[in-house]
Amino acid sequence: MFGRRTQPLRFHRLDRLPALALLLLALGCGAGPREPEAAPSSRVAAVKANPEAAAASAGKWADLSFPAASGPLVELPAVAPARPGGSTPAFPSDRWVWLNLWATWCGPCVREMPMMEEWRTRLQAEGVPVELWYLSVDEQEGVLANFLKQRPGMAPGVSVRLKSYEALFPWLTKYQIDPQSGIPIHLLIAPGGRLRYVHVSQLRESDYRVLKELLQ
Numbered sequence: 001m002f003g004r005r006t007q008p009l010r011f012h013r014l015d016r017l018p019a020l021a022l023l024l025l026a027l028g029c030g031a032g033p034r035e036p037e038a039a040p041s042s043r044v045a046a047v048k049a050n051p052e053a054a055a056a057s058a059g060k061w062a063d064l065s066f067p068a069a070s071g072p073l074v075e076l077p078a079v080a081p082a083r084p085g086g087s088t089p090a091f092p093s094d095r096w097v098w099l100n101l102w103a104t105w106c107g108p109c110v111r112e113m114p115m116m117e118e119w120r121t122r123l124q125a126e127g128v129p130v131e132l133w134y135l136s137v138d139e140q141e142g143v144l145a146n147f148l149k150q151r152p153g154m155a156p157g158v159s160v161r162l163k164s165y166e167a168l169f170p171w172l173t174k175y176q177i178d179p180q181s182g183i184p185i186h187l188l189i190a191p192g193g194r195l196r197y198v199h200v201s202q203l204r205e206s207d208y209r210v211l212k213e214l215l216q
Contacts, residue, residue: 061210064176064198071194072175074099074187077167082136082159083148089158091193095129096215101185102155103138104147108202109184113154119208128215136161137168137183188214 058065066072079088091097100116102109120132134155138144144161148154162168169179177185181200188197188211197214199207 058197058214061199061207061214062197063181063200066195066197068190068194068196071190071196073193074175074189074195076135076160077171078163079135079160080163082134082144082155082161084145086159088160091189092131092191093193094191095131096191097131097133097189099133099135099187099189101135101137101183101187103136103183104144105138106183110154112184112203115203115205117156119211122208123212123215126212128212130215132157134159137165138162139165 074091076088081088098116098120100109102113104110116132120130123130134157136144136155136159138161141161148159172179172181172185175187175195175198177198177200184200184202186199186203187195188199190196
């Protein structure tokens with residue numbers, strides 16, 4: 001069974017200031033005259049001016065990262081439309097593709113889909129062109145078809161399924177993704193088709209900011 005992988009928890013602890021230092025800060029002592037604060041810059045400007053910010057975000061969010069110029073070119077395994085009449089277009093060359101691996105039996109996959117669709121709309125409205133694609137790893141075509149028929153709002157847009165489940169593990173290995181990883185798996189594919197980032201596990205609300213930085 002392609003089960004879920006438990007992710008290690010990361011805790012960030014702030015060093016505690018001594019009580020006297022806190023008192024001095026509260027009274028405004030020892031700090032000297034304060035300079036006027038600069039107006040906050042926009043997120044886009046901050047990322048463009050400081051590319052290290054995106055790199056730092058990738059280090060915290062991505063399980064795998066690849067250089068922009070040498071990331072592997074992504075080719076889908078043998079797939080078919082998840083819905084009758086659907087299509088399997090080629091990756092666009094002028095925008096990012098956010099490829100989501102999911103399955104009908106994966107609770108976290110299903111729960112995060114409405115949030116992902118909301119994020120896609122927000123990203124496009126904020127000038128970050130990205131296409132959201134879905135790749136189902138369900139083994140039984142009939143189960144997937146029935147699931148999508150009953151839930152027409154799930155996995156909309158470009159939605160495909162594996163033609164053969166046996167192709168999944170070799171395909172993951174090709175892109176250095178551990179075949180024993182759980183789903184969901186999120187792949188961020190840059191314009192031109194090169195893989196840049198891989199995130200394994202369910203998304204959190206706080207991930208939107210990081211995702212937007214990486215897609216700038």
